Amino acid sequence: MAIRQGKPIRDSELIVERHDGSRLDVLAFADPIRDSSGAVVGAVKVMVDVTALKAAEAALREKDEQLTLITGMTPVALTQCSRDWRYVFANQAYAEIVGLAPEHIVGRPIVEIIGEEGCAAIRPHVERVLRGEAVEYEQKVPFEDGGTRHLSVTYRPHKNDLGEVLGWFASITDITERRRLEHDVLEISAHEQRRIGQDLHDDLCQWLTGIDFLASALAKDLARKSPKDAASAVKIAEAIRQVNGRARALAHGLAPAVIELAGLTGALRELAINAAEMFRIRCHYDGPETVPVRDSVAALNLYRIAQEAIGNAVRHGKAQEICVLLQPGKDRVTMLIRDDGCGIPQPQPQSPGMGLRTMRYRAAMIGATLEIRPGASGGTEVACTLPREL
Secondary structure (H helix, E strand, O other), rough: OOOOOOEEEEEEEEEEEEEOOEEEEEEEEEEEEOOOOOOOOEEEEEEEEEEHHHHHHHHHHHHHHHHHHHHOOOOEEEEEEOOOOOOEEEEEHHHHHHHHHHOOOOEEHHHHOOOOOOHHHHHHHHHHOOOOEEEEEEEEEEOOOOOOEEEEEEEEEEOOOOOOOOEEEEEEEEOOOHHHHHHHHHHHHHHHHHHHHHHHHHHHHHHHHHHHHHHHHHHEEEEHHHHHHHHHHHHHHHHHHHHHHHHHHHHHHHHHOOOHHHHHHHHHHHHHHHHHHHOOOEEEOOOOOOOOOOHHHHHHHHEEEHHHHHHHHHHHOOOOOEEEEEEOOOOOOEHHHHHEEEEEOOOOOOOOOOHHHHHHHHHOOOEEEEEEEOOOOEEEHHHHEOOOOO
16 A cells, blocks of 8 residues: 555565465565656565564563563662663662662662762772773662661673773672671570680689699608608699680680670680690780770670680681781771781682681671781781771
8 A cells, every 4th residue: 555655665575475374473674666657657665674673672672581581580680881871781689779670770870879978989990890800899788677788799890802901790699687697696605615715714724723732632641651742743744734724714715704804805805815825936916905895795806716716827828926906097097917827829719617617707797897917027917907987
């Protein structure tokens, strides 16, 4: 009808059935042929086989639907952003965090969704990603219900075939429950350590004290009968006293009541003294007499980190001198444990031991950062930094 009216046909989609019964998807184009008077007397037709193109488009739509379904079902918040700080993609989980539908996020500037303060918080991380780095970090975010959420954030650069960074991908995971469970596990562990320490002090140490008295009495009795045997008994009594001293030091380490009595600085000073006696090394505390850490949980976890770091320095680093420091700053407090041992391998192993994992968990639980690095003069330096308000 259009050709008869002299109108061309463009991109008309048709299904053509061939002689063998198979069907083709075609695009038809037609232009009218006119005679000298301008009347339509025929048409020039062109048909393009687009069967493969249609199949590819259908497959692409299916993949896109599958991707939308998968990203919509995952509890991980996913976004893609352009270099000019605009949203290219956002899944349902991210939409629920910001309180908007995904279609109301895509295409908008990031500042309109998370505000100036939110942009300022992520800018240092985004700048690293735009330089081609991958970034992972954790942050605490206050929510309207008055609670605080722990979020694990991962950024990956989005590059073209030439390696140019076009933007970034982000994934955000709510790890609040995981951190709570980790906190509970650490608290249970701390409770068990205190119980064992108390048992050591109240039971084993008392038995050793009694045996010491018996050995000393035996030495006195033997002094009149056999001086040689008496000397052996004296050595036994001395050995028992040394074992008793080590057991008491171990008990104090497992149940550090001194934190409540003398604060964190007093506890660290006693920890250094006990470590020096137990391991037969030089270990000392260096720092202010008092550094306020009002949160008892934070103080205990710092103490445990120092305890683990000292143990690692002796067992693995073969250190002969260890220094424990507290460095208060304007808005943070840093605890340093420095040793003169053989150092740590570089790069550090991908799968750290249980001790290092526990130290990192403890630091994360109190909102601190933990860094394990080579010392300026050799050995290893463990730095744990936490906000001053604690």
